[in-house]
Amino acid sequence: QKEVEQNSGPLSVPEGAIASLNCTYSDRGSQSFFWYRQYSGKSPELIMFIYSNGDKEDGRFTAQLNKASQYVSLLIRDSQPSDSATYLCAVNMGANDYKLSFGAGTTVTVRA
């Protein structure tokens, strides 16, 4: 079983719609959760982090965490063509384990 799994995509949404990205993780003791956006040929850039169960909103982005279900998601509201990228879910597995474990990413295309 992979440590972090994401819905494989690609995901195509019309401009203005909501894009929903999902991620599950294997280690119940995982501490912190990150969403990175990666444009083609570029390095990952942080969108959001979340530590506690529930929702966290930042502009058009909402991260949702459910530790009991070992599930984290990212919603992109009012999707724009500039949101077209690969979204990487990253998980820090424990208090003394500082590495990030990444999913394979979900590629999102926003159609104008």
Added chain:
Amino acid sequence: ETGVTQSPTHLIKTRGQQVTLRCSSQSGHNTVSWYQQALGQGPQFIFQYYREEENGRGNFPPRFSGLQFPNYSSELNVNALELDDSALYLCASSSGGARETQYFGPGTRLLVL
């Protein structure tokens, strides 16, 4: 911009050669992590350095080695290059701790022929 820099941006090597990649961390950060990202995959953790000491290592062979300098910049060395080492190598800096965000540099794209 994250303030994390890497050099070189691109590199072409042949099998069996050795390569050194460099990373300067963001000001105030004492921790550097290295990741390998193959095409179409998520980044894979290679190792992390905290205050000049290795602080964890992923599932990579010993020919991947590194070090961190007193100014917290870091190097990744790969010996005996193999074709499968072709990838984007990412350096990430942070201020340490499990909840600290890791900020990525632009990466070095390595092609092994």
